[in-house]
Amino acid sequence: MKTALKVTLGLVAALALIAPASAQTYKPEYKISTVVGAPFPWGLMAERWATIVKDKSGGKINMKVYPGASLVGGDQTKEFTAMRQGVIDMAVGSTINWSPQVAELNLFSLPFLMPDHKAIDAITQGPAGKKIFEIIGSKDVVPLAWGENGFREISNSKRDVKKPEDLKGLKIRVVGSPLYNETFTALGANPTQMSWADAQPALSTGAVDGQENPLTIFTVAKLHTVGQKHVTLWGYVADPLIFAVSKPVWDTFSPADQQILREAAVDAAKYGVEIARKGITAADPSVLKEIEGLGVTITRLTPEEQKAFQAATKPVYDKWKARIGADLVTQAEKSVAAR
Numbered sequence: 001m002k003t004a005l006k007v008t009l010g011l012v013a014a015l016a017l018i019a020p021a022s023a024q025t026y027k028p029e030y031k032i033s034t035v036v037g038a039p040f041p042w043g044l045m046a047e048r049w050a051t052i053v054k055d056k057s058g059g060k061i062n063m064k065v066y067p068g069a070s071l072v073g074g075d076q077t078k079e080f081t082a083m084r085q086g087v088i089d090m091a092v093g094s095t096i097n098w099s100p101q102v103a104e105l106n107l108f109s110l111p112f113l114m115p116d117h118k119a120i121d122a123i124t125q126g127p128a129g130k131k132i133f134e135i136i137g138s139k140d141v142v143p144l145a146w147g148e149n150g151f152r153e154i155s156n157s158k159r160d161v162k163k164p165e166d167l168k169g170l171k172i173r174v175v176g177s178p179l180y181n182e183t184f185t186a187l188g189a190n191p192t193q194m195s196w197a198d199a200q201p202a203l204s205t206g207a208v209d210g211q212e213n214p215l216t217i218f219t220v221a222k223l224h225t226v227g228q229k230h231v232t233l234w235g236y237v238a239d240p241l242i243f244a245v246s247k248p249v250w251d252t253f254s255p256a257d258q259q260i261l262r263e264a265a266v267d268a269a270k271y272g273v274e275i276a277r278k279g280i281t282a283a284d285p286s287v288l289k290e291i292e293g294l295g296v297t298i299t300r301l302t303p304e305e306q307k308a309f310q311a312a313t314k315p316v317y318d319k320w321k322a323r324i325g326a327d328l329v330t331q332a333e334k335s336v337a338a339r
């Protein structure tokens with residue numbers, strides 16, 4: 001062997017000996033699953049997580065966002081299972097999409113449980129949120145922080161919706177929790193479950209008349225271009241997002257790196273909640289103005305009008321309260337009342 005090569009090999013062997021064992025086992029890339037990417041707030045907060053971790057780990061932990069639920073072939077309701085199995089390293093996932101596997105996450109889909117942003121915070125940052133993280137933690141997934149998709153406002157291509165009867169017969173795309181089917185059926189609509197990937201073509205061909213999503217999704221996805229000309233602000237449910245790491249993957253990180261991942265998730269989630277709420281409040285209605293500027297009618301409900309929707313969905317709420325766990329729901333209701 002040539003001396004130069006021998007020296008090089010010797011150097012490589014010496015470096016391998018002094019490098020910490022954990023660094024050796026780290027993957028070149030950790031994949032973060034999301035349903036939508038940047039410039040949706042959802043994608044931006046996931047990217048922020050990756051950026052902070054990269055900085056704080058000195059480039060050792062390299063995370064990349066895979067939007068479109070592409071790591072699970074577009075089927076966003078399979079994300080949690082894939083993470084459990086270690087097929088997906090990490091995710092910033094919606095409570096709705098994980099609720100088929102974690103029944104307690106249906107809490108956030110109970111119609112009219114949360115009247116405002118403070119109510120979401122009261123639940124996620126209170127005892128109910130803690131309990132939910134314990135439950136997720138018992139299922140091979142390590143939850144780190146609460147982000148936000150947001151209040152899901154209803155839109156359709158047919159007419160302004162002011163009362164439950166206006167929904168009668170409308171075909172509404174919903175996400176994959178049976179609670180949504182029951183809610184929309186109670187309102188007289190025809191709900192049909194499909195992924196986000198399928199929703200956009202279904203709206204554009206008129207296979208469905210409407211959908212429900214946060215307004216930041218409405219604007220970035222340009223839903224006015226697929227016929228969605230009528231939006232009603234009814235704030236019936238909101239989906240938080242959860243920053244999480246697959247347990248088998250989490251266990252490969254050193255305690256110091258686990259701390260980096262956790263703190264970065266908390267910071268990115270805080271930023272995420274801020275941008276998810278931007279432009280949709282009374283103090284800052286810029287997103288609402290933008291939507292109206294696109295020729296979309298925004299219907300604002302009076303408290304009485306909203307109560308009619310609440311009354312129509314009350315039996316669904318009561319039925320699912322028992323299913324989710326009456327104790328957990330009561331705890332959440334108390335936190336909301338005390339906010």
Ligand code: X2X
Binds near residue numbers: 096149175196
């Ligand atoms: O599919 C949806 O509606 C979305 C993007 O909001 C979720 O993934 C819950």
